Amino acid sequence: MAKNDKKEAAEPNKLAMIILAAGKGTRMKSPLPKVLHPVAGRPMIEKVIQASKKAGATDLRVIVGHGQALVRSVVEPMGVSCFVQENQLGTADAVKAAQVETIEGDVVIMNGDHPLIEAEDIKKFITLFREEKCDLAVVTAVVKKPGEFGRIVRHKGDLKAIVEAKDASADTLKIREINTGIYIAKAETLAEYLPQIKNHNAKKEFYVTDLISLCIEDDCKVMAIKASPKVAVGVNNQQELAHATKLLFKRKALRLMEDGVLMIDPASTYVEESVEVGAGSVLFPNTFLRGSTKVGSFTVIEPHVFMSDSEIGDSVQVRAGSYLEQAIVHSRASVGPYARLRPQTTIGEEAHVGNFVEMKKVKFGKKSKAGHLTYLGDAEIGEDVNIGCGTITCNYAADKKKYQTKIGNRVFVGSDTQFVAPIEIGDDVVIGSGSTITKNVPAKALAVARGKQVIKENYTPKAPAQPKSEE
Known part of the structure; x- marks a missing residue:
C-alpha cells in the first residue's frame, strides 16, 4: 500500500x-x-x-x-x-x-x-x-x-x-x-x-x-x-424520458425566473439548458428556445415561437408563430407574427419583418421594413428600405446556382415586385409596383417593368335577354 x-x-x-x-x-x-x-x-x-x-x-x-x-x-x-x-x-x-x-x-x-x-x-x-x-x-x-x-x-x-x-x-x-x-x-x-x-x-x-x-x-x-x-432519476422507457425532459425544462425555467426573466406559464415554456435569456425579458407559453440561442434584456417572445441557435438583442419583439434558426436580430427590431428567418439572416436595429415573410441568408438593414408576404434570399438590403407586399428575390437560377440581390439605402419597393438576381439597386431608388426587375438600377432612379395597360371601352358584351317564364 x-x-x-x-x-x-x-x-x-x-x-x-x-x-x-x-x-x-x-x-x-x-x-x-x-x-x-x-x-x-x-x-x-x-x-x-x-x-x-x-x-x-x-x-x-x-x-x-x-x-x-x-x-x-x-x-x-x-x-x-x-x-x-x-x-x-x-x-x-x-x-x-x-x-x-x-x-x-x-x-x-x-x-x-x-x-x-x-x-x-x-x-x-x-x-x-x-x-x-x-x-x-x-x-x-x-x-x-x-x-x-x-x-x-x-x-x-x-x-x-x-x-x-x-x-x-x-x-x-x-x-x-x-x-x-x-x-x-x-x-x-x-x-x-x-x-x-x-x-x-x-x-x-x-x-x-x-x-x-x-x-x-x-x-x-x-x-x-x-x-x-x-x-x-434514470431513464429506462419513453415515459421516464418524457418525465426527465419535463424536470429539466422546469429546472431551467426556475433558474431563469430567479435571474429576472418573466414567464407567463413556466410549465409550457421550453428552454434548453444552453440558452441564455436576459433579465426583464418575457417568455410567453408554448415557446421553444434551443441550442446556442441568446436573448437580450426586455425582449418579448410571444406564443408558439421556435428559436434555434439564434441571437436576439435587447427590446426585440418576436411575435407569435415565428420560426428562427441561426439568425441574428438586433435591438429594437420586430419579427412576425408568422415570420421565418432561416440561417445566416441578420436583421438590423429597429427593422421590421412582418407576417408571412421568409428570409434566408439576408442582411436586412437598420429601420428597413418588409411588412408581409415576402421572400428575400441571398440578399443585402440597405437601411430605411421599404419592401412592398409580395416582393420576391429570384435567387435560384436555371443553372441550379444561387445569385445575390443588392438593394441600397432608402429604396422604396412597390408591391408584387420580383428581382431577378444577380442584380444591384442603387440608393434612393423607387421600384414601381408589379415590376420584374432584371437589370441594375442606378441611384435615385424610378424603375418600372410591367406590361402596358390596355383599355378597350364597351368591350363587355350585353347579356342575352332571358326568356320570360310562362305564368
Whole structure:
C-alpha cells in the first residue's frame, strides 16, 4: 500500500469517470441506443459527460456496446475515450472493460442514463468521499416510491448491505433509501476487488454492487452518501424520458425566473439548458428556445415561437408563430407574427419583418421594413428600405446556382415586385409596383417593368335577354 499511498499523494485531486453506456435499453422500444435519446433537446449521455467535466474529471471513459458506432459519433467529439464491453455480462463486467488498472486517483462510476446529474452533485460526492478517506462509497437517495431500486440496509447508521428488490424481504422493501447506481472508489480499490466478483446468480452476470460486500468483509472504509432524489432519476422507457425532459425544462425555467426573466406559464415554456435569456425579458407559453440561442434584456417572445441557435438583442419583439434558426436580430427590431428567418439572416436595429415573410441568408438593414408576404434570399438590403407586399428575390437560377440581390439605402419597393438576381439597386431608388426587375438600377432612379395597360371601352358584351317564364 505504500506504493499506492505515494501515487495518491502525487495525484491527490485526480478524478476519473467511468460512464456505462453499453446497454440495449430494450424497454425504450426504439432502435436508437438508449443513452442517445434526447432529454430536453440533447442526448442524455451528453449531459452526464458535461457534468463530469465541470466537476473536474480529466479522464472520462465511456463503456460502449449496443449501437457503439452511433454512441461514439456523439461522445468522442466531446473528448472522451470509448471502451467496448464485448458481451452483456453485468455492470461489473462493464467497469472491467474500462481497464481500471490504468486509472489513477479517484473514480466515479455511473450510468449514462442519468441526465439530471449536475457538476455540483458530483463535486459534493467527491468532497465527502475524500474528507472521510473512503475506499469505496455508494450514492443513495430517499425516494417516495423505491420500486425496483436496490435497498440500502444500515446498521447503527453505517452501510451494511445493498439488497436488490427481488431478493428483499417484506420489511426490507419498506426501506425508502435506495441505491442510485453511482459509486466512488479509489482506483486501486477497483483494481483489487473487481476481479474477485463472482457471477453466482440466476443471470450469471457480474454485479458492481458486490464490491460493497467484498470491501466491507475486508474492513475497507465504505460508506453510503445521501444525495437529492433527482440523482436517482434514470431513464429506462419513453415515459421516464418524457418525465426527465419535463424536470429539466422546469429546472431551467426556475433558474431563469430567479435571474429576472418573466414567464407567463413556466410549465409550457421550453428552454434548453444552453440558452441564455436576459433579465426583464418575457417568455410567453408554448415557446421553444434551443441550442446556442441568446436573448437580450426586455425582449418579448410571444406564443408558439421556435428559436434555434439564434441571437436576439435587447427590446426585440418576436411575435407569435415565428420560426428562427441561426439568425441574428438586433435591438429594437420586430419579427412576425408568422415570420421565418432561416440561417445566416441578420436583421438590423429597429427593422421590421412582418407576417408571412421568409428570409434566408439576408442582411436586412437598420429601420428597413418588409411588412408581409415576402421572400428575400441571398440578399443585402440597405437601411430605411421599404419592401412592398409580395416582393420576391429570384435567387435560384436555371443553372441550379444561387445569385445575390443588392438593394441600397432608402429604396422604396412597390408591391408584387420580383428581382431577378444577380442584380444591384442603387440608393434612393423607387421600384414601381408589379415590376420584374432584371437589370441594375442606378441611384435615385424610378424603375418600372410591367406590361402596358390596355383599355378597350364597351368591350363587355350585353347579356342575352332571358326568356320570360310562362305564368
